Amino acid sequence: MSAHYNTHPSLPLDQLELAPLSTISWSKLEANDPAETQRLLDACMQEGFFYLNLQGTQLVAKEYTLLDMMKNYFHQPHEVKMEDHSESVTDGCAFYLFCLPTYKLSDTADSRLSAGTLERASTLGTAARLALQISYQNLIEKSPEVPGTINKNYELVSNWVFNSQSITKTILSRLSDAFELQGSARFENNHREEKESTTTLVMLHYPQNSNADCGGLNPHTDVGSLTLLFTPQWGLQVWSPTKKDREWLWVEPRPGHAIVNVGDTLRFLSGKRLMSCVHRVLPTSGQNQEEDRYSIAYLIRAESDVTFKDSRRTITTARCCLEGCRRFW
Numbered sequence: 001m002s003a004h005y006n007t008h009p010s011l012p013l014d015q016l017e018l019a020p021l022s023t024i025s026w027s028k029l030e031a032n033d034p035a036e037t038q039r040l041l042d043a044c045m046q047e048g049f050f051y052l053n054l055q056g057t058q059l060v061a062k063e064y065t066l067l068d069m070m071k072n073y074f075h076q077p078h079e080v081k082m083e084d085h086s087e088s089v090t091d092g093c094a095f096y097l098f099c100l101p102t103y104k105l106s107d108t109a110d111s112r113l114s115a116g117t118l119e120r121a122s123t124l125g126t127a128a129r130l131a132l133q134i135s136y137q138n139l140i141e142k143s144p145e146v147p148g149t150i151n152k153n154y155e156l157v158s159n160w161v162f163n164s165q166s167i168t169k170t171i172l173s174r175l176s177d178a179f180e181l182q183g184s185a186r187f188e189n190n191h192r193e194e195k196e197s198t199t200t201l202v203m204l205h206y207p208q209n210s211n212a213d214c215g216g217l218n219p220h221t222d223v224g225s226l227t228l229l230f231t232p233q234w235g236l237q238v239w240s241p242t243k244k245d246r247e248w249l250w251v252e253p254r255p256g257h258a259i260v261n262v263g264d265t266l267r268f269l270s271g272k273r274l275m276s277c278v279h280r281v282l283p284t285s286g287q288n289q290e291e292d293r294y295s296i297a298y299l300i301r302a303e304s305d306v307t308f309k310d311s312r313r314t315i316t317t318a319r320c321c322l323e324g325c326r327r328f329w
């Protein structure tokens with residue numbers, strides 16, 4: 001099954017410079033191993049990106065089943081997909097064209113990029129990628145807007161969301177421990193399931209043959225708290241925050257592992273001690289998307305009312321942060 005996705009058309013794999021990301025063990029984190037918590041903290045402070053070894057978990061067991069569901073969905077005729085179209089990008093359950101909320105580069109990210117790399121951001125209006133998404137809240141409330149495909153695969157999708165929620169909440173809790181945070185200051189206590197938030201599962205399709213102007217995903221930091229990403233395919237790059245000569249490094253897809261990154265909200269909630277690293281997706285040949293690419297991103301976001309100081313030291317909320325980003329694009 002995985003062979004259908006695990007290709008890498010014309011990338012010279014032996015010549016790619018890979019991001020040297022740490023690998024964190026989920027089983028050790030779950031068992032509350034103090035050394036693993038320290039390694040997690042180091043990864044989130046230095047790179048803001050790490051591999052999470054999830055071998056043996058339900059997410060790894062079901063990854064290709066979910067990818068196959070996505071593949072079947074996205075291969076339907078345009079008119080069929082448009083039945084699930086919705087203008088809303090934050091309220092969840094939308095299939096939408098050309099309007100994925102790729103996030104405004106935060107000021108902190110901005111200063112880490114050269115003008116050259118920012119240029120790609122301006123091509124965003126014609127982006128070719130498509131997304132099927134469902135918010136945590138709409139899913140558990142079984143909102144009437146839940147797209148048919150998700151309703152038909154409710155058990156698969158809801159188990160994916162619950163597992164992703166539990167894993168990302170545990171990571172937040174370990175980071176709170178590492179910072180010795182107490183009570184309402186603890187990160188996980190700002191991400192309570194019963195409170196309103198825009199926590200969302202986004203299933204992405206980068207169509208074959210989209211070219212460099214509209215393919216991929218422009219450089220950005222994620223606006224939320226943590227992103228738990230699964231993809232068996234190449235394309236993701238991170239802007240190295242540590243290398244002196246600052247360059248784009250490829251993130252190798254690793255079977256059995258998710259790629260986790262810190263978003264701006266968690267960066268600000270941590271008083272900027274955690275890093276939200278700039279990343280992007282390139283069409284596989286650099287010019288052209290040589291094959292359909294699929295990725296699954298679980299975006300855990302703080303409760304909409306949670307306040308924090310942004311990079312201008314202005315007090316803002318997770319909700320305003322997201323709305324600002326949508327206006328920007």
Ligand SMILES: O=C(O)CCC(=O)C(=O)O
Pocket residue numbers: 202204217222227229231235236279281294295297
């Ligand atoms: O598709 C990918 O590999 C990355 C997606 C991403 O960066 C995002 O959804 O914010």
Ligand SMILES: [Fe+2]
Pocket residue numbers: 220221222227279
């Ligand atoms: Fe992202």
